[in-house]
Amino acid sequence: MSDAETLPLPAARSIAALRQTVQSWRTAGLRIGFVPTMGALHAGHLSLVELARSRADRVVVSIFVNPTQFAPHEDFTKYPRQEMADAAKLAAFGVDLLYAPVVEEMYPAEAATTVVVDVVTRRLDGVFRPTHFAGVATIVAKLLNQVRPDVAVFGEKDYQQLLVVKRLAADLDLGVEILPGPTVREADGLAMSSRNAYLSPEDRAIAASLPATLQLVAAQLKGGGDAAPILDAGRSQLLKAGFREIQYLDLADAQTLEPLARADRPARLLVAALVGQTRLIDNVAV
Numbered sequence: 001m002s003d004a005e006t007l008p009l010p011a012a013r014s015i016a017a018l019r020q021t022v023q024s025w026r027t028a029g030l031r032i033g034f035v036p037t038m039g040a041l042h043a044g045h046l047s048l049v050e051l052a053r054s055r056a057d058r059v060v061v062s063i064f065v066n067p068t069q070f071a072p073h074e075d076f077t078k079y080p081r082q083e084m085a086d087a088a089k090l091a092a093f094g095v096d097l098l099y100a101p102v103v104e105e106m107y108p109a110e111a112a113t114t115v116v117v118d119v120v121t122r123r124l125d126g127v128f129r130p131t132h133f134a135g136v137a138t139i140v141a142k143l144l145n146q147v148r149p150d151v152a153v154f155g156e157k158d159y160q161q162l163l164v165v166k167r168l169a170a171d172l173d174l175g176v177e178i179l180p181g182p183t184v185r186e187a188d189g190l191a192m193s194s195r196n197a198y199l200s201p202e203d204r205a206i207a208a209s210l211p212a213t214l215q216l217v218a219a220q221l222k223g224g225g226d227a228a229p230i231l232d233a234g235r236s237q238l239l240k241a242g243f244r245e246i247q248y249l250d251l252a253d254a255q256t257l258e259p260l261a262r263a264d265r266p267a268r269l270l271v272a273a274l275v276g277q278t279r280l281i282d283n284v285a286v
């Protein structure tokens with residue numbers, strides 16, 4: 001990790017340094033936009049930066065690989081870390097401040113508070129990553145409280161996370177607008193994700209069938225018929241394409257994520273699937 005001064009844009013590594021900058025903007029009456037990330041930035045992240053920029057006078061991006069949202073067996077250690085390359089991208093996109101805090105300040109040894117969002121976390125990723133959303137909610141609550149932005153942007157690629165963050169912001173009266181950013185995709189439709197870097201060429205070819213299958217299944221569900229056989233056929237198709245395991249391919253209410261037997265209201269089709277050692281998630285509107 002380099003000194004904040006050597007990065008190609010203004011950067012803060014401490015809460016105090018962050019607050020000094022954002023407080024001066026607030027005093028000047030400027031609107032603040034915020035994009036939290038875990039780094040290894042791609043065009044998906046940069047689209048969120050552009051969205052924040054369109055709604056605010058100053059944009060803060062955080063990079064923090066948050067240990068509490070990874071289970072012990074997950075990829076915290078191998079998660080890609082490339083701060084200098086990320087900082088160059090953020091500088092080119094005119095980001096006003098990079099906030100890259102250190103784990104010791106975010107989680108001091110005596111910290112004893114966890115933020116738990118119930119209901120919307122009970123299904124889907126909440127089942128397969130049972131400790132994940134408490135880690136996300138805790139760090140997002142801390143980051144929002146530290147930056148105190150007017151608007152914060154979260155990607156629809158992590159659709160359940162977006163709903164968790166909306167619930168959190170409303171329940172804790174954080175006074176921030178949570179703005180969704182559409183999923184940015186590769187040319188063949190694969191949702192951009194920092195974890196795509198883990199894919200071997202063979203796995204990458206298999207991964208390409210995920211968005212295609214989602215689109216096909218979503219089109220069939222739009223007819224309003226019984227979802228179960230359509231979803232079963234979709235799961236089989238993904239396994240046939242080479243996915244090792246389909247953790248879920250489910251139709252859910254777009255606001256509550258309650259399971260739906262048919263698409264008789266605004267709905268979302270969500271998937272989590274393993275190719276090789278890599279876990280991919282995606283979702284589309286139905």
Ligand SMILES: Nc1ncnc2c1ncn2[C@@H]1O[C@H](COP(=O)(O)OP(=O)(O)OP(=O)(O)O)[C@@H](O)[C@H]1O
Pocket residue numbers: 036037038039043044045047048153154155156157158181182183184185191192193194195196
């Ligand atoms: N393809 C994408 N399009 C739009 N937003 C995205 C995309 N990928 C990630 N985001 C959003 O960027 C923010 C930061 O996500 P994160 O740093 O975890 O990136 P990621 O690529 O999703 O990484 P991971 O592979 O760990 O899931 C989140 O709000 C996430 O939803």
Ligand SMILES: CC(C)(CO)[C@@H](O)C(=O)[O-]
Pocket residue numbers: 036037038064066069136139140158161
């Ligand atoms: C929102 C977030 C930055 C919290 O660590 C993370 O979950 C992510 O990158 O989506």
Ligand code: BAL
Pocket residue numbers: 069070158161
């Ligand atoms: N993109 C959500 C972060 C995670 O998978 O841990």
